[in-house]
Each structure stands twice: as structure tokens, then as C-alpha cells.
Amino acid sequence: MKIIIIYFILLSTVLYSKPVNLTKKEQIWIKNNIVKIGIEQWKPIVYLDKNNKINGLSGDILNLVIKRLNLKTEIINNKWDRLLNDFKEHKIDILPATYYTKQRDTYGTYSDEYVKIKEYIYVKNSNATIKNFENLKGKKVAIIKDYGTIPKIMKKYPSIKIIQTKDLEDSINKLLNNEVEALVDVQLSIENYIHDNMVVGIKGIAQNSFKSAPLYLFSNTKIPILNNILNKGLKSITSKEKSEFIYKWLNKANDIQNLDFLTNNEKLYLKEKRIIKMCNNPNLPPFEFTKNGDINKMEGITIDILNILENKLNIKFKNVATKSWSESQQFLKDNKCEILPFAVKNKERTKYANFTKPYLTLPLAIFTQKNQNIVNGLDDLIGKTISIKSGSSMIPILKAKYKDIKIKETFGVIESLQAVNNGNAYYTISNIPTVSYYMSQSILNNLQISGYMNITASASIAVNNNDEILLTILNKSLSTISQEQSRQIFKKWVGTTLEKTIVDYTIVWNILSVVGIIIIFFIYRQYILKKSNNALGNLVDIKTQELQTLNEDLEQKILKEVEKNKHIQEQLFKSEKMASMGEMIENIAHQWRQPLSVISTASTGIIMQKEFNILKDDKLIDTCNIINTNAQYLSKTIDDFRNFIKGDRVKRIFKLEDEINTFLNLIDSTVKNNNITIILNLEKDIQINGYANELIQCFMNIVNNSKDALKEGSEDNSLIFISTKLENNNIVIKIKDNASGIPKDIKSKIFEPYFTTKHKSQGTGLGLHMTYNLIVDGMNGMIDVNNIKYTYKNKEYIGAEFTINLPTS
Numbered sequence: 001m002k003i004i005i006i007y008f009i010l011l012s013t014v015l016y017s018k019p020v021n022l023t024k025k026e027q028i029w030i031k032n033n034i035v036k037i038g039i040e041q042w043k044p045i046v047y048l049d050k051n052n053k054i055n056g057l058s059g060d061i062l063n064l065v066i067k068r069l070n071l072k073t074e075i076i077n078n079k080w081d082r083l084l085n086d087f088k089e090h091k092i093d094i095l096p097a098t099y100y101t102k103q104r105d106t107y108g109t110y111s112d113e114y115v116k117i118k119e120y121i122y123v124k125n126s127n128a129t130i131k132n133f134e135n136l137k138g139k140k141v142a143i144i145k146d147y148g149t150i151p152k153i154m155k156k157y158p159s160i161k162i163i164q165t166k167d168l169e170d171s172i173n174k175l176l177n178n179e180v181e182a183l184v185d186v187q188l189s190i191e192n193y194i195h196d197n198m199v200v201g202i203k204g205i206a207q208n209s210f211k212s213a214p215l216y217l218f219s220n221t222k223i224p225i226l227n228n229i230l231n232k233g234l235k236s237i238t239s240k241e242k243s244e245f246i247y248k249w250l251n252k253a254n255d256i257q258n259l260d261f262l263t264n265n266e267k268l269y270l271k272e273k274r275i276i277k278m279c280n281n282p283n284l285p286p287f288e289f290t291k292n293g294d295i296n297k298m299e300g301i302t303i304d305i306l307n308i309l310e311n312k313l314n315i316k317f318k319n320v321a322t323k324s325w326s327e328s329q330q331f332l333k334d335n336k337c338e339i340l341p342f343a344v345k346n347k348e349r350t351k352y353a354n355f356t357k358p359y360l361t362l363p364l365a366i367f368t369q370k371n372q373n374i375v376n377g378l379d380d381l382i383g384k385t386i387s388i389k390s391g392s393s394m395i396p397i398l399k400a401k402y403k404d405i406k407i408k409e410t411f412g413v414i415e416s417l418q419a420v421n422n423g424n425a426y427y428t429i430s431n432i433p434t435v436s437y438y439m440s441q442s443i444l445n446n447l448q449i450s451g452y453m454n455i456t457a458s459a460s461i462a463v464n465n466n467d468e469i470l471l472t473i474l475n476k477s478l479s480t481i482s483q484e485q486s487r488q489i490f491k492k493w494v495g496t497t498l499e500k501t502i503v504d505y506t507i508v509w510n511i512l513s514v515v516g517i518i519i520i521f522f523i524y525r526q527y528i529l530k531k532s533n534n535a536l537g538n539l540v541d542i543k544t545q546e547l548q549t550l551n552e553d554l555e556q557k558i559l560k561e562v563e564k565n566k567h568i569q570e571q572l573f574k575s576e577k578m579a580s581m582g583e584m585i586e587n588i589a590h591q592w593r594q595p596l597s598v599i600s601t602a603s604t605g606i607i608m609q610k611e612f613n614i615l616k617d618d619k620l621i622d623t624c625n626i627i628n629t630n631a632q633y634l635s636k637t638i639d640d641f642r643n644f645i646k647g648d649r650v651k652r653i654f655k656l657e658d659e660i661n662t663f664l665n666l667i668d669s670t671v672k673n674n675n676i677t678i679i680l681n682l683e684k685d686i687q688i689n690g691y692a693n694e695l696i697q698c699f700m701n702i703v704n705n706s707k708d709a710l711k712e713g714s715e716d717n718s719l720i721f722i723s724t725k726l727e728n729n730n731i732v733i734k735i736k737d738n739a740s741g742i743p744k745d746i747k748s749k750i751f752e753p754y755f756t757t758k759h760k761s762q763g764t765g766l767g768l769h770m771t772y773n774l775i776v777d778g779m780n781g782m783i784d785v786n787n788i789k790y791t792y793k794n795k796e797y798i799g800a801e802f803t804i805n806l807p808t809s
Contacts, residue, residue: 020068020236026229034072035226037062038083038092041167044192044249045117045215046097048077057188057249058097058215061114064241065217065233079167081145090220094230098218099148109227113214114234115246119149120187121205124175130182133209136160142171142183149184152210168193175202188249240491247488261480266473275316276470278306279328279337283412286437286493287342287360287459295321301433302342302459304489305359309477317341332464339470343462346393354471358458359478362431366451367420374602374626375451378402387416387425394429414438421446431457436494449605602626656686656724656731663696667703674707674718679792681723686731688806694774701767702735702802709739709800719792719799729808736801741787750785781806 022030039054041047046058054063054075066073076083076092086092088107100110123130130136137159143150145164153160163180165171171183172193183190187204194202217234219227262270280288280298291297298319306317320337322328331337333352345355366375375381382402388394390409398405408425410416413434419425421444438444461478463471602623606615660682664671671678688695703720710718719738724731742750751772775783782805789798 020232022069022229022232026225026232029225030069030071030229034074036074036076036091036093038076038078038087038095040078040080040083040097042080042097042186042189044188045186048075052077056097057115057245060245060248061234061237061242062096062217064237065230068236069229069233080147081166084146087218087220090222093220093223093226095218097215099213100216101148101151103151104148104218107221108218109221109224111217111219111227111230112234113216114237115242116212116214117186117188118212119184119207119210120190121182121184121207122172122175122190122202123182123205125201125203127181131205132207133157133160136182139182140180142174142180144168144171144185147185149210149213153184156209172199172202243488243491247485247492250485250488261476262473266469266476269469270313270315270473273315273470275318276339277320277337278317278339278341279320279322279331280341281325281328282322284325284342284434286433295323301360301489301493304492305478305481305486306341308481308485309474312477312480313473332462335464335466338464338467339474340462342459344393344457345460345462349462352465353462354465354468355460355462356471356475356478358460359481360459362433362457362459364429364453364455364457365432365435365449366427366429366453367417367435367447368427368450369420369423369446370448372426372448372450377451377454380451381427384426387419387428389413389416417444417447429453433490433494452605599627599631651689651691653687653689654692656688656733657682657684659692659696660699660722660724663699666696667700670707674711676707676710676718676720679719679721681721683725686724686726688731688808690779690806691774694778698771698774698804699735701771705768706735706737706739706800710737713739715739715797719797721792726808731806731808733804733806734801735804736788736790737799738792738797739799741798742785742800747785747787751783775804775806779806 037054039046039048039059042056044056046054046056046062049055052075065071076086078086083092083095087095095108098104098108098110121130121133121136130139133153133156137157138161140161140163141153142163142165143153144167147164150162150164153162163174165174168185168189171180171185172190174180175183176199190204193199217230219230280302282288282290282295282298284300286300288298288300288302291299296319309315310317317339320331322331328337328340329349332340340353342360343349343353343355349355366378366381378398378401382404383406385406385408386398387408387410388398389412395407395409398407408419410419413430416425416428417430417435417438420428427450432449435444435447439447461474463474606620606623660680664678670676706720710720715738717738721734721736723734726732750768752769772783775781783802785800785802787798788801789796791797
């Protein structure tokens, strides 16, 4: 079998049978009437078995409807054409497996459709010319009399000569006797007949001319209440129950195959062997586990897969009872059994077993309690406690990568999950089908997938290393299992397919695309700004040299050069702002990593769930809310940055506290990366009539200087204090650090242009000079700096304190 990549997202419940809400009138009708049901021998769709019980795919569904509605029934068994004639004459009330035709719609009432089946073309093995319906034009084709597909074929291919037969046996005999060149019927039905009657010499051909056709419960038009009752019975059947019926009969049909894929030696081995002893893990749901606690009986995904292999190979897998997984492994070592059906290959096990190719590949996910944050991986969970089964192969891997990881070892998988569910551990790592199974049993009710691992677990069949031929047979037979069979097995054990939800992923991808474009734009703009800054710096050097060489018309030339230098200084002011913008862009890129990661993880998760048709509405809504929250955060960051760079010098009334918060948002990444703690003491509702954008620039220049000084300082804790208050119609803003203060010999120069203690590649020396001009000239305020001693949390510090005084209007 091809490797099956299983992406089953955690399900919180399984759909149980729904109640049948009958009206009083319907209840009375059921009590007072016997329903006559016509059953043909259309095996395995619907038929009477040797005990005269209704059986088959449609039969199972009909039986459940009868049971749920408590119908009293009378069964009439006959050939299809006779049943249909009796139905027209109202001698029969229900035909349970009927195709729709316009003609039938005139004398019967159709229920809701309950299953779809596909017709195949069958020809003799020697026929190599017929491959589709087009090749049947002008040829004779056998079809059971009054079969529902006949009108569709006649309409689309009028030149096909349809020979109506009594039943499927008659159709096959006519094909084998060359009376027709093909027959058309349901694949499941034909394959079943071929197997039961040992028919050889014919082959099936898949056709695309006609889609799979639905089957209906067909009821008497004179009893309209019966159709309403039947529909209510059908609606009571859950997706899970219907999937189990389909799997049951699909499994039987697919098992009817020959052993041409095996060599003669392999066939001889199976003929002599017949029974293969297996040891299972008695407690590994939903893969393999004891049935009702009986260690002699096993069930689960793996057991269902082995059931398919039993029918294919005509052998029996016999369970050797063990009490634990460890005992099962020991039994294989001691030759007490021959296979372990569900085993993950590792170095220790290869000493005594060979492994088939993986037939299951299970993604591992990170599970936390509900409403915890989505994570990008284990790096986001450092410091949190993980619960994991003692002896798990994951433990040494985790300890090697995360030396300080906190591990709570448990007795088993369910105990690990319960530890998270009950709050005794923050997270665990498990495969999704296992958790889905426990959720379906209502054992766990407080878990969610918070992230995915970049590793998977692959399951194989472990075979005793003395039996190479069995290993080869199992590999070949596993490869014949269809993906549809595997899908049905998983639907049976892990959960049901939920109703499809249409999800518009355009918004998600648009957000990611826009964010990507903005990042590229900002990076390019930063490059241009740096290049412009360097060019302007070189221009300053050139003009300074020219000033020194001036020797005639000194006064006029000095005035002219002063004007030029004033222009250059204005350009450098802009350059200083551009440099701040470059640093802010770096901050923003840093701040976006986490929300972008969350958006990517969340959107990938819902796409994955949608692909498997198991996306729940509440999960979709929660995930979209997460994406929206993070998108709003990105949008706010863009707005803050845009407001800063647009440069409009508009005087307006603004709240000081709001602008300080905007400033802090812009430098958030720088603060975090340099381990700086910001302590705020802001008076509420202070309003300024001024230039908010320029004030933010001043804050940024002051804090950047503090940051650089703190880097060079010796304090363990880097602190910056920002306080605001209103005094005598003046607004006082104070910003101080604990970087040991400004040396006395340079304190008086820090507001002078081009004064800097940094290397020339790190600063222009215009930051605080610009701040001084913006405060004093631009806002009619004052700015001063002093070294102060102060105490914070019982510890004495020394630092520089900038004091800004601004008028309120």
C-alpha cells in the first residue's frame, strides 16, 4: 500500500444516532400498518441471506431504518422486473435500492439519497478493443431488465443495442456465450457474483461517461406519509454509521482478488502456513487494543488492515495474548509469535525483527489545554512542563536538544494526555488519531492542537528476522490496499467526516502577501536611506574643506557657505530621522515574526483540516479570530510607522499618554533585544496642542542614547523611567536611565551639533541637537539634562535624567 499520510485534526465529539421525531399521526400510522418491502437478489447491494434476513449495503441501511422507526414489515422476494411491476400495482410499499428515472417518478416517491454506487463495463478477457462506452456504439450490451441506467444509456448512446436480461447471472452467461460483447452493472455486484460462482474469463473496465448514481428508498405514492417517515429514519443515521456500512461492503468487494502479485514459492508458503501468529499492543487505541478488556480479542485500525490481508491471502492472523507491549516484543524475540502488526522501527528492534515498508505515517502535534496560544514549535515552550510516556523514544531526543526541559513521565499515552487535560502539565506530544480516539470516547474534553512538530512517526509490521519470505509477502499485499479502504478504516476509528464548510482562504493569503511586500519595501527603503546618509556625510567633509580654502570676499563667501551648510544640516536632520526609521524598520521586522508565524501555523492548520473535510465550525471561527487578531496587530504597527514617516507638520491636540504608547510600540523590539525594562509613571488625560510626530522623534533620540549608554554600563538590570505630570500649566516629561550618568567634561556639549562619542559609522552627532531644536524652537519648550542619584526597589542607581518642559498650548 502506498504510504498514507494521515492528517486527522483533533475531534471533540463523535456523532451518535440522532433521535427520530415522529408526529402523533406518523406514530399511529406505524402502529396500525404493515409495510411490504420488495427485495431482489442484488448481492451485495440488497438481498435475502440463507436465513431469509435482509442483507447487503442497502440492506444494512434499511434494517437500521426499520429498527429506528419500529416498523412492522413483510418481505417479498422476487426478480427486479417482477418487483417493479408489483410496485406499480401497489402490491409493494417500498423498493429499498432504486435508481431515479423520470418514468418511475410518475408512479413512486423517492426518499433522500443515502448512498452512491458506480457502474462498470465488463467484457471478456480476450477483448482489447472495448475501453469505454464510445467503443460500445453499434454493439450488443447486456443489462438487467428495467435497470435504472438503461434510459441514460439510450439517450446518450442511442446506437448501443441493449439486451435486457432476467438477472445478473443471465447477463454474465450471455457475455461468456458471445451473445453480447459487454454487460453493464454495479462493480460490487459483479465482483461478488464472480467470486461466489468461480467465474473466470471476464474483466471490468472503469467508465467515465456516467457518474456514480444515488440509490433511494422508493415508496408508494398513495402513502405520502410513508415517505416522510422513511426520510426521518434516514436522517437518524449518522455519517459514522453510514461509513461503517460502506467500509464493511467495500472491504469485502476489494478482498476478492487473485494472488498474481505473489511468486509460486510465496503462494506455496501461504498454502502450507495458513495461520500467522501475532502479538499486539493491548493498549494502543485506535491502532490496536483489547476488545472489551479481553486480551484474547483485539480490535482497531491495524486489526482491520490485517482483516483485509486475511481475505486477500486466504490466511488467518491468530492473536497470541499478551498483557503489555513489552511482553509482546519479548514474545517476538522468543519466537512465540511471528509479527508485531503495529511497530515503529528503531535500532533496538532491528536486532530481532525486519520491518515492512511503513503503511502509516502519523504527524505529531503539540497538545495543550483549550484557549492556550498557538505555538511555532517546542522553542516557544521552553520552561513549560511536558508530560510523556516513560520509556518513550522521544525523551532522549528532547533532552539532547533542550537540556533544561521539564519532563513529567507517565505510565502511558492516556495518562500523559490526562495530565495536560487536568492542568498537571502544560503540553504533550502525540499523534493526532490517538487523541481523536480518546476525544471520541469523551475521556478528554479540554485539549486542543496548539502546534505541529516537524517530525512524524511511521508504523510498519515487524516480522521475525528469520522469516524473509513472510516479510516479502506482507510488503506486496500491503501495497494492494487501496487508499479508499484505508480512508474508510480511519473514518471508522478516528471520527466522522463533518459537514463541509466553505472557507475563503483568499483573505489569509492576501494578508501574507501584503505583509511580504511591505517588508521588502521597508528593507529596500532602509538601504536607500543608509546610502543617502553616507553620501551626505561625504558632502559635509567636502564643503568643510572648501570653507577652509576661502580667502577672498570672505564675508560674502562665508554667508554663502553658511547657507549651503544650513541646507546640508537640514538634509542631515532628515538623514537622522531616516536612520531612526531604519532602526524602526528593523524593530518592526522583529515584532512581525511571531504574529506572522501564528498566522502561518493557523492558516496551514485550517487548510489541512479542510482538505480532509474535518474542519469544525467552532475551530474555523477560533482560528480565524486568531488570524484576525494578529493581522490587526500588524495593521496597527503599520499605522504607527506610517504616521511617523509621513512627515506632515500639522499642529493638533493629542493625548500625551497615547503618543508615548505609540513610541513604545515602535521601539518594542529594541527594548526586548537589549533586555531593557521600561518603567512608566504617566499622568492620565494630559493633552498637548503641538506636533506629536516630532515629539516621538525626540523620545526616540533620547532613549537611543540611553540604550547605547546602558550597553556599555556595568549594571545587571537596564532600566529606563518615563514619567509625565502637569505643573502650573506646564507639562513636565522626564526620561532617566541607570547608565551611571554623563561624564562632566562632555555634559555641556551633548546638545551641540556633530558632537558624538560613538564611532562615525554609528552616529552623526545630530540626534540630541535635533531634539533640542525641536523642543526649544519647534514647541516653545525647554530641555535639560542632569546626572542624578535615585533608589529603585531598595537599590541605589546613578543615571542621566532628561527633563522636557512644554506649554499646554
